[in-house]
Amino acid sequence: MTKTLLLVEDNPQDEALTLRALRKINLANQIDVVRDGQQALDYLFREKEFANREGPDFPTAVLLDIGLPRINGLDVLARLRADPRTRLLPVIILTSSDEERDRFASYDNGANSFVRKPLDFGEFAEVVARLGIYWLATNEPPNL
Amino acid sequence: MDVVVLWYPLYGLSALTKALTAIVSVASAVMLWPLIPQALRLPSAEQLRHANEELQAEIAERRRVEEALRLRTAELSAANQELEAFAYAVSHDLRAPLRAMRGFSKILEDEFSAELQPEARECVEHIATAGRNMGELVDGLLVLSRVTRGELKREAVDLSQIAHRVRTELELSEPTRSVTWDIEPGLVMQGDSRMLESVMRNLLENAWKYTSSTAAPVIRVRASTHDNQRFISIEDNGAGFDMAYADQLFQPFRRLHRQDEFPGLGIGLATVLRIIRRHGGTLLADAAPDRGASFRFTLPEPELGAA
Structure with a gap:
């Protein structure tokens, strides 16, 4: 079974930089991208435009930004945790924020990890590569 | 007869008592006379209502x-x-x-x-x-x-201890520099420990930075008294600045030195001022070009019984 990551990112430049970093370690083909919180929920629960999407039921892990249009990342996370199908789905918060309240709210809502996007591209690429390898290869996810 | 003897008349004494009583009564009446107008002056119902209205208004x-x-x-x-x-x-x-x-x-x-x-x-x-x-x-x-976000907690903070800690960090960051430090022990003030740490850190890092091209750099931390108030002062003998520009000193992102002279963002002193103000204290600066700078601050002592 193919392992995939779902990237929820509304900023096209951050998306391009993330995909570029993953391409360097040959993981770019295992990434799906959605651009707001509603799309993320539709993707995960196979609703609306994603009713017929291909691939496994759930990605191996979700990389979730906080500042998202329509439904923000923390609300997406809360809804995933409230639903028995995605209660245990690994979710990594990947954000510009390093505010204590965002960090607290993320873990409080059941995030598995909280990672700040560095400003420097070298560091950013390294962080993304490490996340990709860890969640796709090292970590053993539950069967959902 | 015996009976007559028992009732021994004291007419004289009686008359004396009556006379005395009369004199005292007349004296009392004379003394009380001036009180009559005062008694008449007691507030009338109208006056009382007026006073009441005034109170209500207040x-x-x-x-x-x-x-x-x-x-x-x-x-x-x-x-x-x-x-x-x-x-x-x-x-x-x-x-x-x-x-x-x-x-x-x-x-x-x-x-x-x-x-x-x-x-x-x-x-x-x-x-x-x-x-x-x-x-x-x-x-x-x-x-x-x-x-300056978050609650301000007032507790005893040992500024000398913080100064020593910052000194160690600065010396580790640039081991080739040799600076003479003079830190007065036991400088304790009441304030928020996190914020006061930031105050000391910013002022000492500035002192360290602006003495980087000074021949025999000295950084001094001590208490001083001005106008009956206890100040903590952080002094150096570094680059200093022209007091003519002092009003720009505490504004965020304003700097008195070029980046190629002394690099920096211009938020250190703005941060210090915000913290001291939040505590209700005073921050003063004194400097001259190439003669060093001194910053001193005071924090109001909390009143007894106040939180």
């Missing part, structure tokens, strides 16, 4: 002032919250485009350098440098907005 006025004060406090706290939300949004929302500028210019540098003309490469370099500078400014803004 109470109403106080209520009005209290209400105005409450509104003003609410306004201030709303403005504060708005400022914080603004700083938060600015620092975070500015980071994404910055990451893009820096990221893509880095990719151009790393992967397409060979295909770029020298002039084009220089342009890319400028974009990268500007991106880095802006990143520092954004981080500075975030620090500034964050430092």
Whole structure:
């Protein structure tokens, strides 16, 4: 079974930089991208435009930004945790924020990890590569 | 007869007593006479009502002032919250485009350098440098907005201890520098430990930085008394500054030295001032070019029984 990551990112430049970093370690083909919180929920629960999407039921892990249009990342996370199908789905918060309240709210809502996007591209690429390898290869996810 | 003997008449004494009583009564009457108009002057019902109205008016006025004060406090706290939300949004929302500028210019540098003309490469370099500078400014803004956020806890804080800690860190960061430190022991003040740590850190880092081209640098931390108030002063014999520009000193992102002289963001002293103000204290600066700078601050001692 193919392992995939779902990237929820509304900023096209951050998306391009993330995909570029993953391409360097040959993981770019295992990434799906959605651009707001509603799309993320539709993707995960196979609703609306994603009713017929291909691939496994759930990605191996979700990389979730906080500042998202329509439904923000923390609300997406809360809804995933409230639903028995995605209660245990690994979710990594990947954000510009390093505010204590965002960090607290993320873990409080059941995030598995909280990672700040560095400003420097070298560091950013390294962080993304490490996340990709860890969640796709090292970590053993539950069967959902 | 015996009976007659028993009733021994004392007419004289009786007459004396009566005369005395009469004299005292007349005297009392004379003394009381002037009190009659005073007794008549006791407030009438009309006067009492008037006084009552005045009291009512005063109470109403106080209520009005209290209400105005409450509104003003609410306004201030709303403005504060708005400022914080603004700083938060600015620092975070500015980071994404910055990451893009820096990221893509880095990719151009790393992967397409060979295909770029020298002039084009220089342009890319400028974009990268500007991106880095802006990143520092954004981080500075975030620090500034964050430092005075949250509850202010007043406790005894040992500033001498903090000074020693910062000294050790600075010496480790630049082991080749030799600076004479003179830290008075036992400088304890009442304030928020996190914020006062930031005050000491900023002032000492400045002293360290601005003595970097001084021949025999000295940094001194001590207590002093001015106008019956106990100040803590942080003094150095470094580059100093012209007091003519002192009003710009505490404004965020304002600097009195060029980046090629002494690098910096210009948020250190703005941060210090914000913290001292939040404590209700005073911050004073004194300096002369090439003769060093001295910053001293005082914090109000909390009243006994007050939290």
